[in-house]
Amino acid sequence: MYQLTNLRKNLWATILGASLVAPPIGATPSINSDNDACSSAAAEARLKQRETALLGPSHAEAHAKARAYKCRVAKGLETVATPDAQVLAAARAQPGNSTGQWSAPFVIPVVGITSVLLNNGKVLFWSYEPTQYLNPNASNTGVAYIWDPVTRTGHSITPPENIWCGGQTILSDGRVYVAGGNLRYPDPNAAPGQDGFQGSLSNYTFNPVTETWTAQPNMATGRWYPTVTQLADNSAVVTSGFDQTGAGDITTVVELFTPAASMDGVGSISTISFHDPAGLYPYQQLILSGQMLQAGPGSTNTALLTPGTWSWSNIPNMLSSHYGLGNGILYTDASVTPIGQVFMIAGGAEGSTVIANNEWFDVANPDAGWRQYPQWLQARHNANTVILPDGTLFTVGGNSLTSSYDAPLFESERYNKPANDPTGSWVQMSPNTIQAAYHSSAILLPDATVLLSQDDNDPSAASTHQAQIYSPPYLFYGTRPNITNVPSTLSLGQTFSVTTSTSNIASVALVAPGAVTHGNDMHQRFIKLQYKKNGPKGLRVTLPKSSSLVPPGYYMLFIVDSLGVPSVATFVHIS
Structure with missing residues (x-):
């Protein structure tokens, strides 16, 4: 069992320069110092130059825009982004049973970049350690939190390392399996071509009963932004992710994790195949044939993996790509004969355009290919789509520009028919009030509400990180059955x-x-x-x-x- 002492040292200066140390968590950034990027053009230029070397020009530009916005807010030149007044007015004008209702924001003191619902009804969150964010000398420090939606209380736990940006699924006995994560932040002092993000080779399982982590055998390759999929026999396929070299290479190695029988036992990991996933975090689902369907993010990455032989076979291409973090949904109707199953992929970005180009695939009729699904009311990426107990879909958050945080969307949407019925339409729901773009998460709770975790537009404010709970319209229709x-x-x-x-x-x-x-x-x-x-x-x-x-x-x-x-x-x- 691996446990790590959480070192909360503010070493931000190591990566951003001594004059640009991040403020303590929850503190208000100063705008009066000549050394502050908010008030000094020279400091901002140095910061942007350093981030360009570390993150690349587009990511650095997105950060610069976010800083400029926060500076304008701090100086009173602009108000904090909130739902559009017309959106709020329209929501207030409609009865609550047609648009649902959001709770007031409340604090969960860890950014919910990853949210996992445990079988005891509690939610496990984890994230990077905010005071060490982007510090290559402290790349392996993370934070985690267990939150109870009934009492709205929780407690911190120590993750084994910085498992942020790994992949995760839930095994048959309730253990959480996590593959990969952040081995090292970009390091400007590393050799050219090796100075980018490095994916971790680590594997861990989490026991929700004892709240402890167990180290599993390392993978053959590092993975940062991989996808993990549970198969019918409780093994898990791991694909994609930046490898451990720092070169920005996406691994083609496909691995299989076979868990031990005991909750705290050590399983095995093996290489089973090779396949180009065409991007990070591909959308994957186990389908009725027993095969694993992988689609996206690139439009031509549409294939089936057959367990046992571990061979790949192609299916028709998607109608468009879904880069930039779209959503995938699997819906199975076992109430009919033959059993029906559809896979819907929504949103993301294609090139420089954020899209609402939702599409669906009839698993039982693969020759029909991918077909257009009703489009969102607004194009968005970085959103979350949650399938609700009545089979309808709820989409929340994201933003309408290809940067990570600009133009955040507060207008949530609900698909008004079960997800396997492509004749429905998306209907605007009540707007959330916390910003939920890049690094936000949304998850269905056992009481049929949806938990939304705020994004990390301001990493230094993690201790006052906010969440909201959405009550869909069906909770206003009448007395609940039990x-x-x-x-x-x-x-x-x-x-x-x-x-x-x-x-x-x-x-x-x-x-x-x-x-x-x-x-x-x-x-x-x-x-x-x-x-x-x-x-x-x-x-x-x-x-x-x-x-x-x-x-x-x-x-x-x-x-x-x-x-x-x-x-x-x-x-x-x-x-």
């Missing part, structure tokens, strides 16, 4: 009894707990189930027989009544 009895452990193919508080049940669904970062939820899965009425307040519900449709693990079981109101979820374990 699940009063259900087995806690289930098996594939089993028909089981559910007792409810009402006879008016319209649907039953499993929703996998989310594991999201950079808009990519690597464990999001919705499965609509078959059921029959069994007495006035009873149901007989049947699970699919295939572990390709229902990978083993913990799921939230929701019932939805005839008015569209969902219950609070009950966690069930499917073996």
Whole structure:
């Protein structure tokens, strides 16, 4: 078991120059010092030059724009970005049951760059250590936090290293598996061609019961921005990511993590294949055939990986690329015969244009190729799309320019039909009030609300980092149904009894707990189930027989009544 003492030393000057030390967390930056980039053109020029060397010109320019904006705010020349007044007025003019409702912002003192819902209903967040951000001499320091949505309280835990920008999924026993992360920040003193981000070779599992980390065998290559996908047998495929060289090369090595049987055991990692993912954080899902579908971010990266042979086969290309962090959603309808399954990919950027070019793929009819899905009301990248208990989709945050934080969007949207029905449309919902562009995250909670974590436009303000909770319109339709009895452990193919508080049940669904970062939820899965009425307040519900449709693990079981109101979820374990 690996534990790391969190060294909170403010060494920002090492990377940005002694005159540009970041203020303490939560402090208000000074705008009066001649050495301050906010008031000194020379200091700003030195800072931009250094960041250009470290991050590249486009990323450095985005940072410079963000600093300029914050300087104008500090000097009273501009107000902090908030939802447009017309947006707020329109939301207030509509009844709450049509647009939903946001809570007041509250503090979660860790930037939720990664959010994972644990099977105890709590949320695990992790991020870089803000006082060491971009310091190559302290690249391996991170922070983590466990938050309880019921009490809205939490506590800090120590991550094993800087697992920020790794990939993550949830294993069948509830452990969180994390692959890669930040081995080293860009280092201007490194050899030319080796001075960029380095991906970590590390693997860890997290035990949600004891809240401890276990080091797993290293991967063959470093990974920064990889994707991790749980397969039907509970192994996990790891693809993509910048390697450990600092050269900015995306690895083509495909690896398989096989977990140990015990919660704190050490599993194995092996190279199984080679494949060019055409970019970072590709969208991946286990599909009904037992294969893993990988799509994007490049339009031509559309392929199936077959377990066992570990061979790749092509499927039709997408209609467009979805770089710049779009969203992917898998929806399975096991209530019908034959079982239906669709994969929807939304948003991102193509070239210098942010897009709303959403598209979908019918897994059962691959020859039909990718087809256009109803478009968002606004083009956006860096957004998050969450699948809700009724099968509809909720998209929140992001921004409308290709930079990381400029032109943030506050207008959230909801798709008004189940995700497998391409005849619906997106409808504007109530606007959030915290900014949620790059490095924000959104995740479904067991009470059918959505947790939104603010972005990190100001890394120095991490201790006052904010979040909001969104209550969708269905929570205003009437009294919620309740699940009063259900087995806690289930098996594939089993028909089981559910007792409810009402006879008016319209649907039953499993929703996998989310594991999201950079808009990519690597464990999001919705499965609509078959059921029959069994007495006035009873149901007989049947699970699919295939572990390709229902990978083993913990799921939230929701019932939805005839008015569209969902219950609070009950966690069930499917073996």
